[in-house]
Amino acid sequence: MEETVDHDSLLALFRRLTLASAPLLMTSCTTTECGPVDIEGTVPLAQLQPDAGSRDDAGRFVGELSLPDGGLDDLCREAFPTEVIETCKLVTIDGEPTIVAVIKRGPGCAGRRPAGLAPAPGTEATGLGVWLAGAAHLEAASVDAFEILAGELTVHGAPSALVDAARAAADDERRHARLMGRLAVAAGSRPPAALVARRPPRDLEAVANENAVEGCVRETYAALVAWRQARAAEAPELRHVMGGIAADETRHAALSWAVDEWARERLSPARRRRVEAARRETIEQLGRELTVAEPTDVRALAGLPEATEAVQLAAALFARVA
Ligand SMILES: [Fe+2]
Ligand SMILES: [Fe+2]
Numbered sequence: 001m002e003e004t005v006d007h008d009s010l011l012a013l014f015r016r017l018t019l020a021s022a023p024l025l026m027t028s029c030t031t032t033e034c035g036p037v038d039i040e041g042t043v044p045l046a047q048l049q050p051d052a053g054s055r056d057d058a059g060r061f062v063g064e065l066s067l068p069d070g071g072l073d074d075l076c077r078e079a080f081p082t083e084v085i086e087t088c089k090l091v092t093i094d095g096e097p098t099i100v101a102v103i104k105r106g107p108g109c110a111g112r113r114p115a116g117l118a119p120a121p122g123t124e125a126t127g128l129g130v131w132l133a134g135a136a137h138l139e140a141a142s143v144d145a146f147e148i149l150a151g152e153l154t155v156h157g158a159p160s161a162l163v164d165a166a167r168a169a170a171d172d173e174r175r176h177a178r179l180m181g182r183l184a185v186a187a188g189s190r191p192p193a194a195l196v197a198r199r200p201p202r203d204l205e206a207v208a209n210e211n212a213v214e215g216c217v218r219e220t221y222a223a224l225v226a227w228r229q230a231r232a233a234e235a236p237e238l239r240h241v242m243g244g245i246a247a248d249e250t251r252h253a254a255l256s257w258a259v260d261e262w263a264r265e266r267l268s269p270a271r272r273r274r275v276e277a278a279r280r281e282t283i284e285q286l287g288r289e290l291t292v293a294e295p296t297d298v299r300a301l302a303g304l305p306e307a308t309e310a311v312q313l314a315a316a317l318f319a320r321v322a
Contacts, residue, residue, distance in 0.1 A: 005321045007254035018227040043079040045097040112219040114145035116197035128301045129187030136180035136191035144196040146170035155201040165255045172248040205271045208263035212279040215256025223249035233303030283318045
């Protein structure tokens with residue numbers, strides 16, 4: 001990324017993209033649009049075990065892999081802590097040992113999820129209440145994500161402005177979780193608790209990596225969609241609530257990019273390249289996930305884009321900011 005992504009530039013971009021976005025398409029829901037989808041996720045082993053094996057002078061991996069006591073299962077859970085994993089293997093890609101997993105994803109998965117978040121119980125039910133309950137679960141998980149980020153930024157000596165902004169974001173997310181939880185209950189669904197296993201502070205690369213994936217990509221896209229929802233949600237209470245949430249999420253997205261800039265300046269070139277690669281891979285992964293849209297009635301009530309528009313919005317957004 002060459003130019004700074006700050007709050008005002010993001011806000012202007014979100015407004016331009018949501019105003020230009022297509023009107024809702026009232027097509028019927030097909031199986032491929034509405035079901036869960038299998039996607040492939042990859043995490044370089046070096047991201048989890050920087051000291052695994054050894055490297056030759058050219059930086060290529062050589063030697064034996066060291067798996068944790070739990071073997072591949074533990075490694076896969078560590079690589080994809082919040083996902084429902086179908087299959088997982090350790091393979092070599094371009095000379096790098098890489099964990100490759102097939103992950104089961106439902107539609108509309110965007111937001112900031114902390115490492116250690118237990119997946120929400122799955123449901124076959126659909127409807128606005130189910131969507132709101134899922135959103136409330138993700139908002140509650142985001143409280144932990146920002147509290148953890150604030151703690152890890154402190155450990156790594158980040159400026160107090162970033163630490164304070166992360167703490168303020170946790171307060172915002174607490175409010176969002178309450179608001180969405182109330183709407184979910186009113187629509188007949190109770191949000192599952194967000195269960196997050198707290199872990200010791202991680203090294204700066206792991207912090208920067210999670211921030212790039214969950215903040216610069218997922219929460220930034222979620223902020224854009226929140227503006228669309230504030231304009232287009234047919235459920236009036238949700239439309240009203242999304243106005244305030246969109247403004248908060250825009251600050252959170254800007255914070256992600258500020259953390260990204262601060263952290264990457266402090267990483268070695270190799271570590272910085274891995275963070276940038278993770279960001280690029282997540283943008284591609286999000287593009288695949290967005291090909292699965294919510295059912296038509298939920299989309300209309302919640303103001304969510306249909307699949308084609310969602311893919312186009314994400315492409316336009318990340319062509320500009322990533
Ligand atoms: Fe939020
Ligand atoms: Fe947020």
